[in-house]
Amino acid sequence: MHELHSDRMSGAETRAASGLALVFAFRMLGMFMVLPVLATYGMDLAGATPALIGLAIGAYGLTQAVLQIPFGVISDRIGRRPVIYVGLLIFAAGAVLAAQADSIWGVIAGRVLQGAGAISAAVMALLSDLTREQHRTKAMAMIGMSIGVSFAVAMVVGPLLTRAFGLHGLFWATAGMALLGLLVVAAFVPRAASHLQHRESGVARQALLPTLRHPDLLRLDLGIFVLHAILMASFVALPLSLVQEAGLPKEQHWWVYLTALLVGFFGMVPFIIYGEKKRQMKRVLLGAVSVLLLCELFFWRFGNSLDALVIGTVVFFTAFNLLEASLPSLISKVSPAGGKGTAMGVYSTSQFLGAALGGILGGWLMQHGGLDSVFLGCAALCALWLVFAVTMREPPYVTSLRLPLPPAAAQDGGLAGRISQLPGVTDAMVVAEEAALYIKVDSEQLDRTSIEREINAAPAC
Known part of the structure; x- marks a missing residue:
């Protein structure tokens, strides 16, 4: 009889899940640590303009979006580890290129190269190879937690590292973390006996067209696209607001982000519990998008004092964390049987495209209209998302x-x-x-x- 009931994870499964979660964490740290500092420290680079700073912030999303699914397909053919090794080396090379750059164009080139190390799909496929069915959800949750924690750590460590070692030092640290991730895969993560063809963790070509035609999946893809566009655009404007409007030196920004992320993390938990227990995830989603919209309008209208900016940032990250945690869960609920891996592949591609557009749009708006235009542009994106989200059906709780x-x-x-x-x-x-x-x-x-x-x-x- 097939055993449906789970038991404890084996030692090899624990090593696989924790090791691959570390790889994700190191990579996300390297990607996100520049967000709170590039808009302020980056203006010292030769040729820097607000538009080019925005491009540097979002540039990684372009190559990440284009290469993520192809790298996953290649890993099915030549193996997971070679793709992960090459991806991490490409990521490290991008960080080294940015670390040695004296101009904004060099940093942009480095960020583009970093994004080309698109290993997410290959890492998830390797996780599937190394874990049994009854533990796979738990293992994937460990990776999800590592991404969330790494984002929070990056918001605090990025300003502190840059304060101590400058922007060049930050990129050198990023290169070191990529190489450390490579060592973790080589020395700590067990080797898989075989490759598992798994529709829950990889893209299936047969499921791609139905996924792209699924109305509620498309609404969720639009949601993650807008969410990360707003995040990147906001990080073009928020650090500058803290300096120019509130007079907070850029070396002290870390405590604002630490406060916002800690309060935001604990603040979202009751809403997640309410949405799942009461089966009201659509209401929670609409509420969080509405709060994001109000935050951007608040920044536009009242973002000229430190107290207002800190309060707005805390509320912003509460809504952001709630949406970042809820959207993948909704994708899992809404996707058809056997279609979750493909739905998540399209979702991730949408996320990276949103990051790219957000950085570019935020920088362009900053250059041509100042801080106010960035916040109003983000508010307009939130309003667009709200229009589409209202028409979504209540998701099945499955x-x-x-x-x-x-x-x-x-x-x-x-x-x-x-x-x-x-x-x-x-x-x-x-x-x-x-x-x-x-x-x-x-x-x-x-x-x-x-x-x-x-x-x-x-x-x-």
């Missing part, structure tokens, strides 16, 4: 599962239909070449023994 099948069950053409009729199952799909069953289930209604019974009742070939 979980995605992938269950390996015995040979007889994998060839049973009627299995998916019978499984989908069971209480608590909203969608089911059998992928014979993977010998796997993908299902969407409502955990409050699911009867696991009935699924096991159907799987084991499949007629012998």
